[in-house]
Amino acid sequence: MKPHSLADLDAFLSVARHRNFRRAARDRGVSASTLSQAVRDLEEAIGIRLLHRTTRSVTPTEAGQRLIDSLSPAMDAVTQALDGLNDYRNSTFGTLRLNVPSIVARAILPDLLAPFLTSHPGIRLDVEDNNALVDIFAAGFDAGVRYEEALAQDMVAIPIGPRVQRYVLAASPAHIAQHGLPQHPTDLLSRPCLRHRFHDAGPLAWEFERQGEVLKLHPEGPLVSSNTPLLLRAALDGLGWIYTFEDLLADHFAAGTLVPALRDWSLSFSGPFLYYSSRRHVPGPLRALVDWLRRIS
Structure with a gap:
């Protein structure tokens, strides 16, 4: 036959x-x-x-x-x-898997989670905090959050969180009392600094900018880590200067446990984006998040 x-x-x-x-x-x-x-x-x-x-x-x-x-x-x-299958295409029910950097998980998502999940009670968010530049779709995620320089051109990108963020240099009062305040970014080349690195790369350069002048430095110090809380604790304990997201340091500035420096050299950059493949059918839970982000922006 x-x-x-x-x-x-x-x-x-x-x-x-x-x-x-x-x-x-x-x-x-x-x-x-x-x-x-x-x-x-x-x-x-x-x-x-x-x-x-x-x-x-x-x-x-x-x-x-x-x-x-x-x-x-x-x-x-x-x-x-x-x-x-229409229930999955149009439904606001189901699991939405997101891969996000640690800064987004700590400083941006907490303010968004309650309003979004309250308005979409049928959705369950599964969030992985990961700073590595992984292939999120191969890893089974529906979408990811990254900063502009890490986005592939064939992705759909939706703003999420603040549209401008910046890095701020800071150290503990005890460390400043011992080593003094830097007057210029190059002073950090002779000061103990706490360096961040991605899992799949070396320590990140510290980039400063003022009135169009850009400096990229590779200072040295007692600690290099991909774990931001570890670096922050080291800064609070007086081990050196930390250069990271202002969002992570704001509470410590208010409490006086960290002191900012070189504010006029702080690097500003665009905020993060939710991204997903333009070649995929968008699942209902992801479509609900995208529509919600567009409404509140």
Whole structure:
């Protein structure tokens, strides 16, 4: 027996139910000749005539009626199964997996989570805090959050959180009392500094900017780590200067446990973006987040 397609079987059922090729074709939005060819292909594949055709009517043969009786429940089940996928396409129910940098998890998402999840009670967020530049789709995430320089050009990017952020240099009062305040970024080359690095790269250069002048420095110090809380604790303990997101240091500035320096050299940059593939069908929970972010922006 030759192989036959599900489309041919569906075409046969449609003609058999309408008892007319033209009415079935109008219902399916195709030509009558297309349906006629599909039925002929099916009959040729199985080697049995399924429909009696005259100029006035179309009726199933005995074999055709037996096939109708057997196929109809199965095809109805297939239709219901496909219709059921609409719940996933349009629904605001389900799990949304996000991969985000630690700064976003600590300083941006907390203010967004409660309003979003309260307005979408059927969504469950699964958030991974990861500073490495991983392939989020290969890792099974629906979307990620990254800064502009790390975004691929073929991604859809939606602003999330503050649109401007900046790095600020800081140290503890005890450290400043011992080593003094730097007057220029290059002073840091002779001061103990606490360096951050990504998991898949070396220590990041410290970039400063003032009135169009840009400096990139690689200061040395007692600690290099990819763990921001560890670097922050070291700064609070007086081990050196830290240069990181102002959002992470604001509470310590207010409490006086850290003191900012070289404010006029602080580097400003655009805030993060939620990104996802433009080549993918957008799941309902992700579409809900995207629409919500656009409404509040």
